[in-house]
Amino acid sequence: MELVVVKDPAHVKEFLQFPLYIYKNDPNYIRPLDNDVESVFHNETNKFYEAENCIRWILRDSKGQTIGRIAAFINRYTAYTFDQPTGNVGFFECINNREAAFTLFDAARNWLKAKNMQAMDGPVNLGSRERWWGLLVDGFHPPSYCCNYNSPVYQSFFEDYGFKVFFKQHTYLRNVMEKLNKVYYAVADRIFKNPDYEFRTVNISRLDDFIEDFRTVYNTAWVNHEGIGEMTKEEADKTIRSMKPVIDEDIAWFAYHKGQPIGFFLSIPELNQLFVKYANGKLTLPVKLRLLYNKLTGKCKTMYGLVFGVIPQHQKKGVEVAMIVSASNALLKSRAYEEVQMNWIGDFNPRMMHIAEQIGAKIYKTHHTYRYLFDREAEFKRHPLI
Incomplete structure (x- = not known):
């Protein structure tokens, strides 16, 4: 050899x-x-x-x-x-x-x-x-x-x-057509009644605002245990804009408290199913057209949860639940997707594993x-x- x-x-x-x-x-x-x-x-x-x-x-x-x-x-x-x-x-x-x-x-x-x-x-x-x-x-x-x-x-x-x-x-999998446990709706309702909290989907026409909101939440919630330093404005801009062609506004959510960003639940159509499996490794013009066609016609029925979290100051208050309920209600109404795969959760994070399991998600893959x-x-x- x-x-x-x-x-x-x-x-x-x-x-x-x-x-x-x-x-x-x-x-x-x-x-x-x-x-x-x-x-x-x-x-x-x-x-x-x-x-x-x-x-x-x-x-x-x-x-x-x-x-x-x-x-x-x-x-x-x-x-x-x-x-x-x-x-x-x-x-x-x-x-x-x-x-x-x-x-x-x-x-x-x-x-x-x-x-x-x-x-x-x-x-x-x-x-x-x-x-x-x-x-x-x-x-x-x-x-x-x-x-x-x-x-x-x-x-x-x-x-x-x-x-x-x-x-x-x-990696967890959940059928988006299944309703959440009644307890979650009760917790979310309490948050919804508090005028200090607001939940919004991404608006692509105002993408600059959401890029900065993303960076703010990331640098507050993730940077310490990732050990890779703060995300710069340029890095956040590059990260979000690279996803712009595949962003579905209805499945990308932000949480706010008194107008300040405190959390997000960002999902996109699962790209391997949307277009990569047709590409044979190369992003050619026909593959780009296939991506656009599949997106516009709703051919991809799997959404992929990229990242989910709330800054430490607002954890354990029901904000995570309210954000999940907001997204779930929108999905039940649109019926655009059948399942969500959640980006992996480490077994060193039992709290997030518990949240995933409580909303009815099951372990689908293990790395x-x-x-x-x-x-x-x-x-x-x-x-x-x-």
Whole structure:
């Protein structure tokens, strides 16, 4: 076997196309857009990317056939926030061969050790946890947009090598036509009667206002435990505007208290179902037209809950419930969607898991984020509860 560092366009093409061989007989696999994967590995499209702190390999057999791939990288925003300086591995794919898998893991471990890391997490993204995070171990359904879909054999590769579960990630599914428990309507009604609270859907014609509201809530509610610093105005603008072509105003909600943004429940049509599964990796003009047609005709019946939360000062007051009831009532009226998949909730966040379960959502998929300590005698600790 030969490890080849990805350096030129031909290697990049091999890296991007290799999963097609792994999943050629799997009807649930959806090829991601090449640009969505490749954008991780360029500083123009990923603020976390640093050329000296990122490497990719493809693995070839004695006949020159590609049999595996992996990336190793260091996110300097998060690497030193743990007990041990921790690097990462991601974008792992491999034939059903333990030796090949371990060869890839060894390459990543040795490279990270040389960079003075003492542990590695994987498979994860170089950047946001919302994309390419965790190994699918249960619920081998068609993947959601920019979410990992993996061969079932990979779990044994990671665990036999010595990776341990750092945390579990649960994607929840709910039938939007099912009414909520009566208790929720009672709690929401109390909030609705308080004139200080208001709930609004996004208005694309006033997108600038909602971009700033999004940044305000994010920087208040998420930044501390994500450990990646505040979201700048430019980053918020780029994030929201990139979604503008697929935003459905009726399923993106904000909560306000005395006119100030305090929470949001942002959903979009599930993009893999909307258009990516027709794209074969390329966002061509026909694919864009397919996206527009499917959106206008309501062909996509699955919505994807990107992010949901309320700033700490207004948690446990019923605001989350009122926002859910507002969205549920609108969906029941429009009947535009049949189901909602909620972006993953970590098992380190039992409160959010409880909310999902209380509104009738069920675990649909489970991913594992693994950690491997280079010192095999060091104490392993799971992700702390929040």
